[in-house]
Amino acid sequence: MASSFNPALAADFARSYGFHYDICDPVTLVRDVLFEMERGLKGQSSPLLMIPSYLRPGSQVPLGKTVIALDAGGTNLRAARVRFREAGKPEAEGTRKAPMPGTKGRVGAAEFFDQIAALAGPLIQEAEKDIEGIGFCFSYPMKMKEDGDGLPTGFSKEVDAPEVLGRSMGQGLREALARRGIKAPERIVLLNDTVATLLSGLEEIPPDGGRNKGPDRYGVGGGAVVGFILGTGFNTAYPEKDIPKIGFHSEEAPQIVVCETGNSLPRYLGTLDKEFDAGTKHPGCYLLEKAAAGAYLGPLTFHILKQAIADGVLVFGRSAEFAAWPVLETRTLNEFSHAPLSREGPIGELFAGDELDAIRTFAYLTSIVTRRGALFSAAVIAAAVERMKAGHDPFVPVRIAVEGTTYMIYRGMREALESSLNVMLNRESPRSYVIAPVEQASLFGAAVAALSR
Numbered sequence: 495m496a497s498s499f500n501p502a503l504a505a506d507f508a509r510s511y512g513f514h515y516d517i518c519d520p521v522t523l524v525r526d527v528l529f530e531m532e533r534g535l536k537g538q539s540s541p542l543l544m545i546p547s548y549l550r551p552g553s554q555v556p557l558g559k560t561v562i563a564l565d566a567g568g569t570n571l572r573a574a575r576v577r578f579r580e581a582g583k584p585e586a587e588g589t590r591k592a593p594m595p596g597t598k599g600r601v602g603a604a605e606f607f608d609q610i611a612a613l614a615g616p617l618i619q620e621a622e623k624d625i626e627g628i629g630f631c632f633s634y635p636m637k638m639k640e641d642g643d644g645l646p647t648g649f650s651k652e653v654d655a656p657e658v659l660g661r662s663m664g665q666g667l668r669e670a671l672a673r674r675g676i677k678a679p680e681r682i683v684l685l686n687d688t689v690a691t692l693l694s695g696l697e698e699i700p701p702d703g704g705r706n707k708g709p710d711r712y713g714v715g716g717g718a719v720v721g722f723i724l725g726t727g728f729n730t731a732y733p734e735k736d737i738p739k740i741g742f743h744s745e746e747a748p749q750i751v752v753c754e755t756g757n758s759l760p761r762y763l764g765t766l767d768k769e770f771d772a773g774t775k776h777p778g779c780y781l782l783e784k785a786a787a788g789a790y791l792g793p794l795t796f797h798i799l800k801q802a803i804a805d806g807v808l809v810f811g812r813s814a815e816f817a818a819w820p821v822l823e824t825r826t827l828n829e830f831s832h833a834p835l836s837r838e839g840p841i842g843e844l845f846a847g848d849e850l851d852a853i854r855t856f857a858y859l860t861s862i863v864t865r866r867g868a869l870f871s872a873a874v875i876a877a878a879v880e881r882m883k884a885g886h887d888p889f890v891p892v893r894i895a896v897e898g899t900t901y902m903i904y905r906g907m908r909e910a911l912e913s914s915l916n917v918m919l920n921r922e923s924p925r926s927y928v929i930a931p932v933e934q935a936s937l938f939g940a941a942v943a944a945l946s947r
Contacts, residue, residue, distance in 0.1 A: 499851040501858055507807045508862045512764020513798060515866040520873065520918050527758055527877035534753070537739030541757040541781075546737055547689050547750040548640050549946055551696050551719065559626045561944040562617055562679075564610065565936040567633035567687055569597050569652055573613045575621060576941035584697065584938050588617055596655035603657040603666065611670035618676055627681030629940035631690040632663060644684030683943045687897070688731040689750050690939025692721025694932040695895020697942050703891035703928035717890040717926075720878045721750075721939075724871055724907070725898025728756040728780075728787040732878040755874040756783030762866075770797045782874070786867035788900035792824030795863045802859055810852035812844045824904070831860060831905035861906055868910035871901075875929075876918040885925035894929040902931060 508514035527542075534544030557578050563586070565572040571594045574586040595601050595609040618625050634653070636644040643664040649655060658666070664682035671678045685693075701716030721731040733748035742749065760782050763771075770793070771777055771784060784790040800817045802808035810816075822841075830841040834853050837845050845853050875894060879885055885892040901908055912929060919925040932938075 499854040503807060504855055504858045507802060511766045513766055513866060514862055515869050518762040518869055523873035524876045524918060527874050528880060530758060531881060535737050541759050543754040545752040546638060546740055547685060547752060548638055548642060549689060549750045549943060550747045551733055551946060559945055560621060560623055561626050561941050562614055562628045563937045563941040564614060564630040565940060566594055567936055569594055571613060572937060573617055574937055575617045584941055586937060594653060596653040600654040603661055606655045606658050607666040607670035610667055611674055615671055615674050615676045625679045627679050627944035629944035630684050631687055631936040631940040632684055633687040642683040681944060685943045686752055687936050688721045688723050688729040688752050691723055691895050691897040691935040692719050692731045692750060693942040694935040694939035695719045695893050698932045699893040699895060699930055717892050718882050718884045719893045719895060720875060722875055722894060722896045723898045724901040726788045728783040730755045730874050730878055732882060756780045758782040760870055766798050766801055770794050782870055786870050788824045792822045792827040795827055795860050796822035798863060799859060808855050810849045811846055816844050828904050864906045865910045868907055869914045871911050872914035872918055875915055879919060885927050888926050892927040894927060895932045896929060897932055897935040
């Protein structure tokens with residue numbers, strides 16, 4: 495039986511609606527991000543907020559120290575005692591978890607901090623030696639202070655704690671511990687998850703980019719580290735030498751800046767992207783995130799596939815049933831994409847045994863959306879490397895630390911991102927870099943932050 499799968503028709507459909515990755519110029523993508531970064535650093539109008547963290551990544555974390563690491567990033571709050579031993583990775587001890595304060599109903603400020611202290615306090619009391627500090631990864635919008643504290647400016651809908659907004663997180667925790675008769679360590683450092691990823695990469699990825707943990711054997715030191723998150727959300731952080739809007743300049747000790755690159759405005763968005771954006775909760779915002787991050791890849795691809803059905807590009811017997819679905823979650827799409835020919839799961843069950851060509855078209859269009867998201871993702875990483883003017887020394891690789899399930903498990907994303915990044919970074923001359931996922935980035939990054947100021 496002759497195949498009816500027509501990749502040229504599917505590709506032309508993608509180009510006609512402006513979402514094919516081959517209409518995107520990689521050089522222009524990187525330059526656009528660099529332009530937005532420059533304006534954000536100067537305090538000028540820019541979709542990239544370029545938020546100073548007031549954290550300066552050190553070349554090596556002091557060994558033999560013990561800190562408390564807190565991670566508040568979703569429905570749960572985690573806490574652990576982390577030891578930096580003489581050799582090997584940092585080790586988490588006594589890890590415990592509780593619902594994030596405010597996810598089980600509204601809480602006042604005192605109750606909010608008391609619940610955090612109830613989790614962290616016993617870890618301090620049970621420690622065999624003095625706690626050197628507390629690193630608190632707080633993955634909600636936050637205004638950072640020069641002393642390492644942070645003031646929350648908003649919460650996602652799951653957390654109902656309006657009294658906490660604008661309050662000092664570190665001071666609030668310190669007071670809550672005191673109410674329990676526990677003396678807090680002198681250092682309490684707030685950071686977001688992208689900074690935590692960077693700091694975790696600083697500790698986990700060896701200076702020479704290799705996989706064997708150990709001292710620098712060659713005396714050339716370690717290169718810069720970029721933190722990149724591609725999970726449900728999207729963000730980038732890197733060390734910056736010049737932040738004019740706060741009067742900061744340091745060649746020798748740059749501080750980490752959180753770009754908020756999910757807000758970037760890529761010029762290569764088509765009509766279906768704009769239609770999809772108009773139906774989201776925050777139209778006109780987070781446009782790059784909506785093209786690449788896990789919260790949106792499923793729904794965006796669904797919007798595109800429904801148009802392909804309407805245009806007769808994607809044809810199968812139960813297409814009308816599929817198009818009538820209220821939503822397509824990224825998780826469901828990814829599960830199908832990993833084993834489409836099994837015809838299992840909510841999507842696979844829609845296709846009859848003789849509709850393999852329809853499955854091919856479905857998978858082909860999905861892969862185009864994925865590859866474009868990967869291209870956008872690579873561009874923001876490449877822009878950070880370009881901004882730092884790093885990677886030219888062949889012995890000092892840029893270390894790109896990545897965290898997030900979309901990067902790790904979404905079908906085709908990691909391979910396409912790393913391929914695009916290689917082209918972007920080596921277009922004019924060879925660049926030395928290594929890109930690697932980091933484990934427990936939020937927890938271990940928070941622990942490193944407690945010793946990094």
